[in-house]
Amino acid sequence: MGVTVSAELRITLAGAERVVAAGTTAGDALEADGRAVVAARVNGELRDLYHQVADGDVVEPVEVGSPDGRAIVRHSTAHVMAQAVQELFPEAKLGIGPPVENGFYYDFDVKQPFQPDDLKRVEKRMREIVKQGQTFQRRPVTDEQAREELAAEPYKLELIGLKGGADAEESVEVGGGQLTIYDNLDPKDGSLCWKDLCRGPHVPSTRSIPAFKLMRSGGAYWRGSEKNPQLQRIYGTAWESREKQDEYLHLLEEAEKRDHRKLGAELDLYSFPPELGSGLPVFHPKGGIIRKQMEDYMRQRQLEAGYEFVNTPHLTKSSLFETSGHLPWYGEDMFPAFELDGTEYRVKPMNCPMHNLIYRARGRSYRELPLRLSEFGSVYRYEKSGVVHGLTRVRGMTQDDSHIYTTREQMTDEIKSLLNFVLSVLRDFGLDEFYLELSTRDDSDKFIGEQADWDEATQALRQTAEESGLTLVDDPGGAAFYGPKISVQAKDAIGRTWQLSTIQLDLNQPKRFGLEYQAADGSRQTPVMIHRALFGSIERFLGVLVEHYAGAFPAWLAPVQVVGIPIAEAHAPYLHDVAKKLKAHGIRVEVDSSDDRMQKKIRNAQKQKVPFMLLAGDDDIAAGAVSFRFRSGEQKNGVPVDEAVAEIIDAVERRVQV
């Protein structure tokens, strides 16, 4: 650090050069009060507003509502929470406390896990700290100083020890360089209220935290490894304004209303009988008809796209999974073996080995490739008890599973057309915002096969992903054990993303199974195998659709498409005639001839989220018409029956939402 004694400095502010006095802080230069602007970007680096600018610096404001601004507010709120926790629970040891999407967390080592009442007390204390307006002051320290000051914080000491190590990841506590401690000072007398090892930056004062709320607590392994001790994590959210926070909380409420577990019960789609065991759903008739629609449509699209359908059993001799490599690499996720006639059997967790046997059942020619085998295959996976969740994480599921065998030359083109196919089908189900994730191997030993093969496969996937024009996110270490994959992440109606389709390249199994084809030159070659699950699993996809549509399916998927509601009992036969016409076109229609009042019938149909209600009373009958009521509550009266039928058929055929 050169020491320049000068009264004036030249800095660039908002693109314009300015001269300021020496000792000017970024906050002064930006005329920031810590409300709208909470930090500064100096020469591209985020800094506190207290940071003193130097000659030649380029200084920009960090708005509280910007992504960086929010992260800083959240990070500072995490500090306030940690201070409150340590005041209320003096024995609590600090873990880490970073900002995360929509909020922040802080991990603590405490003797007793936090109870809901504890969170209330912590939050109350936090509000006091925020009101007090403690300032965040940055103080560079040497490693030795830091160790001394944080002698009572074993986890922080561990982080100091990790700093600068060969594989040190950037964290909010320690970054590669100089350690810093943030002191929280009383604004009245400047006395120290609390301190934490932290890179910062922070908001200037706890008063700069506009809105926050503690959300929940739970266990979390130290540094994310189940081999480490478990700490207690408290999650909170923080925002640039009360309004933004309320918006977020409202979104959470909306998500809760759409919960597919709740809607599944209300709409009588599926259930999870405890008698069967965890993660083993059953589909009721109304859920079953949705599945049938999904499956029928998938079959049709696959036929058009050159797929062939196969069927394979649920069970196999264990040795098949030794050949495939599943047992050593995936065995822990499989149901345990059982013995029959002295031979060990397994329930299958994946369909691919069986499809390989179909491929291998006879000699294959290059003329047959790409060979696309497809099956709705039931697989069973031993998911750990704590992760089973509704339809999105089950132990028994149906994959719409395809395995495509190609030559290496065809591989890239095939992936490209696969990705287009996948996206086009997802769009037909009403999902139209996507991004891609490329999961690759890392140096962990859970991956099998030659690096050169992985490189080639990864390159083919990356090229396709990049050409798609969709956002591509890297996911190192996320690959399947046998090969890299692209997964399609779809955004739902309220902006949440779900991992759906995957396209996985496999250069291993073809070798392990000795798969071959005869090339044009007469030589024997090994095909490339592509695993492709479009829905992910039919169960999960249905769960996602339930949440996406909040249970109000477009007519082509709705279990009951039309309910006929007579104004009085006498009008029921007329509606039965209308229903007959609709049924002739394959429409799923019911006439509510219960002895409920008409208003009650409407209420019931509305609660079941039926797309079309057809009412008929004297006026309609006289005119040979029916009256529509839609889910919106909107009505269309006196529609001639043929027109009504045509309108309904049209909505179903075009697969539109109504």
Next chain:
RNA sequence: GCCGACUUAGCUCAAUCGGUAGAGCAUCUGUCUUGUAAACAGAAGGUCAGGGGUUCGAUUCCCCUAGUCGGCUCCA
């Protein structure tokens, strides 16, 4: 699997500071039927998740098991 909370009628939820439980909706029965989100009346429905323990007595207190929920790890 790990940490925590929870489990009362088909559903949503009460109650009992330890003396074996109640409502609304749904169901069934009956009466009544006319225009866009709940007619009226009655009946039936629970070994208070399952098992063990403490106690004169357990739905209530303790332990175990299962399941659910929220996290972690993992994952389609």
